[in-house]
Structures are given as C-alpha cells and as structure tokens.
Amino acid sequence: MEEQKVKNKQLENLKGMDIKAFQDDLIGWFSKEQRDLPWRKDSDPYRVWVSEIMLQQTRVDTVIPYFTRFMEQFPSIRALAEADEEKVLKAWEGLGYYSRVRNLQAAVREVNEKYDGNVPDTPKEISSLKGVGPYTAGAILSIAYGKPEPAVDGNVMRVLSRILLISEDIAKPAARKIFEASVRELIDHSNPSYFNQALMELGALICTPTSPSCLLCPVNEYCQAYHDGVQQELPVKSKKKKQRAVDLGAAVLVDQEGRFLICKRPGEGLLANLWEFPNTEVSPAFPGERRQLEDYISGLYEMEIQVAVLPERIQHIFTHLIWNILVFTGGLPEDFEKSDHYRLVSPEELKDYAMPVSHQKILKLYLDSIKTP
DNA sequence: CACTCGTGGCG
DNA sequence: TCGCCAAGAGT
Numbered sequence: 001m002e003e004q005k006v007k008n009k010q011l012e013n014l015k016g017m018d019i020k021a022f023q024d025d026l027i028g029w030f031s032k033e034q035r036d037l038p039w040r041k042d043s044d045p046y047r048v049w050v051s052e053i054m055l056q057q058t059r060v061d062t063v064i065p066y067f068t069r070f071m072e073q074f075p076s077i078r079a080l081a082e083a084d085e086e087k088v089l090k091a092w093e094g095l096g097y098y099s100r101v102r103n104l105q106a107a108v109r110e111v112n113e114k115y116d117g118n119v120p121d122t123p124k125e126i127s128s129l130k131g132v133g134p135y136t137a138g139a140i141l142s143i144a145y146g147k148p149e150p151a152v153d154g155n156v157m158r159v160l161s162r163i164l165l166i167s168e169d170i171a172k173p174a175a176r177k178i179f180e181a182s183v184r185e186l187i188d189h190s191n192p193s194y195f196n197q198a199l200m201e202l203g204a205l206i207c208t209p210t211s212p213s214c215l216l217c218p219v220n221e222y223c224q225a226y227h228d229g230v231q232q233e234l235p236v237k238s239k240k241k242k243q244r245a246v247d248l249g250a251a252v253l254v255d256q257e258g259r260f261l262i263c264k265r266p267g268e269g270l271l272a273n274l275w276e277f278p279n280t281e282v283s284p285a286f287p288g289e290r291r292q293l294e295d296y297i298s299g300l301y302e303m304e305i306q307v308a309v310l311p312e313r314i315q316h317i318f319t320h321l322i323w324n325i326l327v328f329t330g331g332l333p334e335d336f337e338k339s340d341h342y343r344l345v346s347p348e349e350l351k352d353y354a355m356p357v358s359h360q361k362i363l364k365l366y367l368d369s370i371k372t373p
Numbered sequence: 374c375a376c377t378c379g380t381g382g383c384g
Numbered sequence: 385t386c387g388c389c390a391a392g393a394g395t
Contacts, residue, residue, distance in 0.1 A: 051391085052391065052392095053392095054391090055390080055392095056390085056391065056393075057389090057391085057392060057393095058390060058391080059390050059391095060390080060391080062390085063391090097393090099393080099394075100392090103393080103394085130393095131392095131393065132393085133393045133394085134392085134393090135391075135392060135393085136391090136392075136393085139391070151391080153390090153391045153392075154390070154391075154392085155390090156391090197391095200391055201391095203391090204391080209388085209389070209390095210388095240388085
C-alpha cells in the first residue's frame with residue numbers, strides 16, 4: 001500500500017516524459033562538461049569507494065587534496081588493510097566525520113580477507129560493509145561496475161524534486177525512497193555510471209540550491225519546476241535545530257624538556273581516537289573555571305597541577321555543538337609517569353598525531369602566547 | 374525516526 | 385554575522 005503510493009507518485013510525475021531523450025541529453029551534457037577530477041581517471045572500485053566516502057557531506061574542493069594524498073599513501077586495498085590505524089587517521093585529519101575512515105579501514109580489511117581483496121559487486125554484499133549505506137552502495141555499483149542501481153544523494157534529490165515536481169521534505173529519511181524509485185524508472189541501463197554521475201554533476205554545477213542556472217540547463221525542457229517557474233521553491237527541506245553551547249577548559253601542559261601532554265579520545269563518539277590537550281567541561285560561573293580544570297587534571301594524573309589562563313577564548317562550531325574553550329598553560333614535574341591513555345611528545349613528534357581542528361587552534365594560541373608575551 | 378557526527382566556505 | 389550548506393551513515 002505504501003509501496004503502491006510511491007509507485008503512483010512516480011507514474012504521475014513521469015507521465016508524458018520522453019525518458020530516452022532525457023537520458024541522452026543528460027549524459028551528452030555530462031560527457032562534454034564533466035569536471036576533471038582525480039577519482040575520474042579510471043573506475044577502479046577501490047578508488048571510487050575511497051572518493052565516495054570522502055565526498056560524504058564534504059565539498060569536492062576540500063576532498064581533492066585529501067584524496068590525492070590518501071591514494072599515494074594507501075594505493076590499494078591491501079595497503080590500507082595493512083596500514084597502521086594511527087597513520088590512516090592522520091591522513092584524514094581535518095576532513096571531519098572521523099568514523100568514516102575507521103569504518104572504511106574495517107570494511108577494506110573485510111574485503112581483503114573475505115573477498116580476496118575484490119570489492120563485491122552485489123547490493124547485498126556491498127551494503128553489508130561498514131560505512132557503506134544506500135547512497136555509497138549505489139554509487140560504487142553504478143560507477144565502478146556499471147550496475148543500474150540508484151545513487152541518491154542531496155544533489156539527486158534536489159535535481160529530481162525540480163524535474164519531477166516532488167514536494168517531499170528531503171530532510172526526512174523516508175524521502176530517499178521516493179527518489180530511488182524515480183531513478184529506477186529514469187536510469188539509463190546502457191550507462192548507469194554516467195547517468196548517476198550526471199545527475200550529481202548537474203546538481204553541483206547547474207541545478208544549485210540557490211539561484212539555479214536554468215537557462216544553461218541541458219534538461220530544462222524536461223523540468224516541471226522550470227516550466228511552472230517554481231524552481232526556487234524546491235526542494236522542500238525542513239530546518240535543522242541550532243547547536244547547543246558547551247564551555248570547556250583545556251590545558252597546554254609542558255614538561256622541562258618542552259614536551260606536550262596529550263590524551264587520546266575514546267574510540268567512539270565525537271572526534272573518536274583523535275589526540276587532544278587535556279580538557280574538561282566547566283561552568284563559567286561557579287566555582288571558577290581555573291579551579292575546575294585544575295581539579296580535573298589533578299584527579300586524572302594524581303598530581304597537583306597549577307595553571308594560568310590565556311586571555312583569548314577559542315570558539316569551535318560543529319554541526320550540532322559549539323565549544324567555547326578557555327585555554328590554560330602550566331608546567332609538568334620531572335617525575336611524570338607515562339601510560340597508554342596519554343603521552344608526552346615533543347613539538348616534532350606532535351606532527352604525527354591526528355588532532356581535531358579545535359585543538360590545533362589551541363596549540364596555535366599557546367605558541368603565539370609564548371612568542372609575544 | 375531523531376539524533377549524532379566535522380569542517381570550511383559562502384551570500 | 386550567521387544560517388545553510390556538501391557526493392550520508394550509524395545508532
């Protein structure tokens with residue numbers, strides 16, 4: 001019944017459309033106008049896979065240098081499978097959504113063992129890999145293997161919402177099924193790779209979120225929103241709620257040989273497995289941020305630590321969170337004992353540790369403070 | 374389904 | 385300045 005409603009919807013929206021002409025115009029445009037991107041040099045499944053993971057919620061311009069470096073450092077399934085986790089995370093540093101790379105390496109290791117290093121080519125098998133959801137599964141199957149599977153991302157939902165005049169809220173997870181059903185009706189079985197990539201490329205270059213270039217669009221004659229002059233009203237997308245603010249106290253602690261104390265974050269959750277300066281959530285009002293941070297660190301390392309506050313406060317904005325960080329500095333005694341949870345590293349060694357951007361800001365603030373007191 | 378999970382760029 | 389975004393997946 002629900003399935004029937006989806007089917008009725010697409011039949012209604014596809015009525016009277018010359019699908020073959022649409023495919024040819026769309027693919028013809030992509031063949032001519034596609035950007036020269038590093039992951040388009042070939043259709044090696046591993047390269048397609050890595051690029052699709054990096055591109056999740058991330059701009060093309062941001063991904064390009066990461067992709068190039070990553071493929072140099074880990075050029076094959078086996079290379080990534082056998083790589084040191086710390087080095088893989090370091091290669092991802094600054095790209096965000098760090099669970100992506102942890103899942104990618106886990107999945108690559110599974111492919112290396114279970115599939116003898118060959119990326120599977122069936123929806124069931126590839127979807128079972130960690131970090132491979134409906135979009136990525138469809139992208140790899142179509143781009144690397146030429147299978148006529150939908151790859152519905154934000155671009156595709158925006159483009160098709162306009163062409164087919166679909167008013168579903170694309171912020172809702174349920175909306176994706178509508179568009180997947182539409183793609184199954186529209187996709188060119190002779191070139192699924194170009195068809196899917198063309199829809200996304202069109203969304204990136206022409207059918208943009210604000211002020212789409214409809215006059216330049218190769219498929220504007222098929223677009224119902226353009227025909228009705230409502231392209232600016234689509235897609236329908238509900239708003240996200242705004243971030244909550246959290247106050248942190250963080251300490252840059254240095255021993256007598258100039259080494260920094262850093263800690264490893266937990267293996268799950270926010271910024272998992274990244275290294276950072278010791279910090280804790282504080283309440284600015286009571287009983288004083290400095291005292292709260294000192295108590296936290298003293299309890300953590302069973303030693304009395306005293307810190308001084310730096311004048312500037314750092315703000316770091318996440319998708320769903322805002323960190324307001326007050327930065328402190330302090331010295332470490334000589335008889336400081338090591339453990340797995342934290343390390344003492346020189347400024348040179350610090351470069352080998354993956355740190356969140358927020359803590360790179362902290363480091364910079366500290367270095368500036370000792371340079372110009 | 375609602376929420377978590379990063380970052381940098383843009384109008 | 386700030387909300388919105390950019391080739392989503394896991395829980």
